[in-house]
Amino acid sequence: MSLDGRPRPAVERDSAPWWAALARHELVLQRCAACATWRWPPREMCNRCGALSWAWEPASGWGTIASWIVNRHSFSDAFASPYVVVAVRVAEQDDIVMFGSWAGAADGSDLHAGLAVVAGFDDVSVAEGDDPLALLRWAPAPGDAAPPGGS
Amino acid sequence: MSGAHPLRDRAAVAGVGWTEYSKWSGVSTLTLALRAIAAALEDAGLTHADIDGVACHRVADSVQAVVVAQSLGITDLRYHLDLFGGGSCSASVVGSAAMAVATGMAECVVCWRAVNARSEFRMGGTGRPAPDTVEFQYQAPYGYATPPQQFAMYTRSFLDTYRVGAEDLGRVAITQRRHAMDNPRALMRAPLAMEDYLASRWIVEPLRLFDCCLETDAAVAIIVTSAERARDLRRPPVLVSGAAFGSGHNLFSNHRGDLATTAAAAMAPRLFASAGVGPADIDVAELYDAFTPLVLQQLEDYGFCGRGESAAFVADGATALGGALPVNTHGGHLSEGYVHGLNHLAEAVSQLRGDAGVRQVAGAEVALSTGQPGYVAGSTSAVVLRSDR
Numbered sequence: 001m002s003l004d005g006r007p008r009p010a011v012e013r014d015s016a017p018w019w020a021a022l023a024r025h026e027l028v029l030q031r032c033a034a035c036a037t038w039r040w041p042p043r044e045m046c047n048r049c050g051a052l053s054w055a056w057e058p059a060s061g062w063g064t065i066a067s068w069i070v071n072r073h074s075f076s077d078a079f080a081s082p083y084v085v086v087a088v089r090v091a092e093q094d095d096i097v098m099f100g101s102w103a104g105a106a107d108g109s110d111l112h113a114g115l116a117v118v119a120g121f122d123d124v125s126v127a128e129g130d131d132p133l134a135l136l137r138w139a140p141a142p143g144d145a146a147p148p149g150g151s
Numbered sequence: 152m153s154g155a156h157p158l159r160d161r162a163a164v165a166g167v168g169w170t171e172y173s174k175w176s177g178v179s180t181l182t183l184a185l186r187a188i189a190a191a192l193e194d195a196g197l198t199h200a201d202i203d204g205v206a207c208h209r210v211a212d213s214v215q216a217v218v219v220a221q222s223l224g225i226t227d228l229r230y231h232l233d234l235f236g237g238g239s240c241s242a243s244v245v246g247s248a249a250m251a252v253a254t255g256m257a258e259c260v261v262c263w264r265a266v267n268a269r270s271e272f273r274m275g276g277t278g279r280p281a282p283d284t285v286e287f288q289y290q291a292p293y294g295y296a297t298p299p300q301q302f303a304m305y306t307r308s309f310l311d312t313y314r315v316g317a318e319d320l321g322r323v324a325i326t327q328r329r330h331a332m333d334n335p336r337a338l339m340r341a342p343l344a345m346e347d348y349l350a351s352r353w354i355v356e357p358l359r360l361f362d363c364c365l366e367t368d369a370a371v372a373i374i375v376t377s378a379e380r381a382r383d384l385r386r387p388p389v390l391v392s393g394a395a396f397g398s399g400h401n402l403f404s405n406h407r408g409d410l411a412t413t414a415a416a417a418m419a420p421r422l423f424a425s426a427g428v429g430p431a432d433i434d435v436a437e438l439y440d441a442f443t444p445l446v447l448q449q450l451e452d453y454g455f456c457g458r459g460e461s462a463a464f465v466a467d468g469a470t471a472l473g474g475a476l477p478v479n480t481h482g483g484h485l486s487e488g489y490v491h492g493l494n495h496l497a498e499a500v501s502q503l504r505g506d507a508g509v510r511q512v513a514g515a516e517v518a519l520s521t522g523q524p525g526y527v528a529g530s531t532s533a534v535v536l537r538s539d540r
Contacts, residue, residue: 007291015288039405041289047405067311067410069303071294072353075275079294087304087402087410095408101293108356113311135292 002125005078008133014042017056023132025121027059029092038093061119062141063088066097070108084108086138088117100136116141156393156425162249163381163388163539165259166195166374167497172338172488174269176368181214184265185222187370191261195374196385199223202374204230204260206248208240208491212272213265223261230257236530237274237298238439238523239399241492243532246394248375258376264493265370273366274298275354286403298441299363301527303355304402306444308410310357312459315447317357319462321348323443324361324485326471331482333472333509338365339486362443364484371493373500382539389503392517392537393426399525413445414525415452418533423454426517426535430454433535434515435502436476437495439523440483446470449524450478453533472510480510496520496534503538516540 011019018041021028030039034051038059045052068086071079084102089095103120104110117138124133168190170176170183178186184207192198205220205228207213216233230251234240241264248260268274275297290296295304309315324343331337343361351360381388397418400407423429430453438449447461455476456464464470470478481487481498488494499518501507518536525531 003292006294007296009288009292011288012285014285037405041286041403067304067307069295069300069307070353070356071300072355073299075297075300076294083294085293085295085300085304089408093405095406097402097408097410099290099293099295099402113308 014044018042019133020131021056022121022136023134025134027061027119028056029059029090029096030054031057038096040090040096040098060091062091063098063117063119063138064094065111065113065115065117067113068102068108068111082106084111086111086117088138098136100138103137103139110140118142155427158249158253158391158394158425159427160378160390160392160537161253162375162391163378164373164391164500164536165376165381165384165386165388166191166197167500168192168194168372169336169494169497170370172336172367172369174368176267176270179214180212180265180267180370181218181222183267183368183370184214184219184263184372187263187265187372188219188223188261191372191374194386197259197374201259202261203228204248204251204257206230206232206244206260206262207264208234208236208244209264210235210237212268219263230260236528238441238492239525239528239530240522240532241439241496242394242520242522242534243396243530245373245375245391245496246396246532246534249391249394252375252377258380260375261372262375262493263370263372264491266491267368268366268489269368275363275366286401289403298527299354299358302442302444303358305410305526306442307357309444309448312411313462315462317349318345319447319465320362320443321345322465323446324348326465327440327479327483328486330472330480330510331486334481334487337482337487338367339482358442361485364441364489365486367488367490369488369490371490371497373493373496378539387504388539389500390537390539391534392428393422393535395422395425395533397525397531399529399531401527401529404529413448413452414531415449415521415533418531419453422533422535426537428517428535432517433476433519434517435480435499435512436478436519437480437483437499437521438478439492439495439521440479440485441489441523443485445524446478449521452524453519453521472512477512480507480512492522499536503536
């Protein structure tokens with residue numbers, strides 16, 4: 001897809017590895033090396049135990065719908081209304097909420113709180129020499145698959 | 152801590168000033184600020200030479216505080232606060248000014264908000280510069296950026312959790328419109344019926360047009376000085392009885408997964424303790440209302456009604472003039488105009504002076520004025536004001 005005038009993410013030093021992973025179609029989260037708490041967006045300190053040691057770990061890509069909006073007013077010519085933005089609680093830890101586009105209905109009629117969803121990736125065309133970029137597009141979880149178990 | 156809170160009733164509002172509200176001021180935010188400050192000085196019976204402190208909040212949409220200080224001719228500025236933030240900071244500006252006065256850092260601090268929020272910088276508009284937040288990168292590429300979009304995301308969670316419906320939001324807008332009809336300053340004074348509300352266009356579901364505040368060109372100024380000095384001035388003092396700052400949360404605040412409760416819930420006990428009052432002592436409440444659901448949520452989070460009971464509280468007429476707790480007696484941001492919380496503080500002062508005309512809450516002695524309750528911004532604030540009787 002092309003961003004066509006849409007805002008590009010203002011990638012910075014903390015977030016660059018997360019965006020680079022997303023461009024590889026990998027969803028990652030930080031995890032505290034001391035207390036194993038997940039966190040996102042990227043921050044140097046664990047806001048539960050205060051430790052500075054952490055690592056990037058792969059996330060399952062599963063989650064549930066926390067909320068969503070249906071944009072009707074045109075806030076920007078770059079986005080054709082109606083369109084949906086979802087807020088997803090990631091499966092690893094339900095107090096981590098991540099945004100994205102919605103692969104389902106443009107009026108959100110197929111959404112409800114708690115709906116199981118999986119992450120997908122939209123590649124964005126970038127200028128030659130720029131870092132590759134992808135954005136999140138969440139989709140309904142396949143009905144015959146089980147969400148990841150786990151801690 | 153034993154004894155009264157050290158801030159309690161030490162500082163007072165001595166003057167209030169407004170510019171005209173419009174969709175096109177035709178002047179700079181500096182000019183708006185100076186006009187509102189001049190009106191507040193006149194109200195207080197003070198001159199610009201009496202001011203030794205300045206305090207404002209803004210989001211890169213208004214003139215710097217020190218430029219206003221220089222324009223007032225202050226050569227020995229003793230207190231300055233130029234706070235980055237929107238309505239979450241409105242009450243903290245006045246609370247900070249009260250602290251500066253109570254500690255003796257300054258004698259007379261002018262607080263203001265000056266915005267061309269309609270004709271220059273539209274919070275909900277296009278061409279808006281990126282806010283000063285690292286979190287914007289995770290939202291903006293999806294077309295998720297403006298306040299109505301962000302508040303709509305929380306609103307759905309509140310509506311789902313407490314089974315609040317469109318008509319419950321509509322009653323907030325209608326109640327406040329009724330108040331604005333008696334307010335000559337208000338931009339929206341035509342009657343609003345439920346069918347008008349329900350027929351208004353979607354902005355971003357679940358918010359309709361009449362759930363959203365009015366982007367306005369205006370300034371409001373408030374002069375804070377010591378209670379002792381205020382008693383010698385032109386108008387009856389309105390005491391800053393208590394103030395509190397709170398920790399807001401947004402969708403990036405890990406470990407705060409409850410999207411339906413605002414930061415006011417945790418702050419309210421501290422605020423009321425600072426003033427030595429409880430919710431039952433509040434005679435009139437000016438609650439930050441960038442969007443209708445914030446009023447319902449604050450009624451619950453400040454303890455005026457139980458969890459999930461705010462819609463019934465409003466439907467029963469409690470928040471209307473003549474009700475148990477009149478709310479947003481000026482019409483609020485929804486119908487008076489959007490001056491980022493300073494107009495709520497000014498209305499509270501009018502009510503406690505007995506100046507509110509046909510909108511007057513009989514015998515009003517204690518008022519609550521709140522900032523935006525903490526979504527998006529990561530902070531909130533509120534003050535309790537009291538008449539000096």
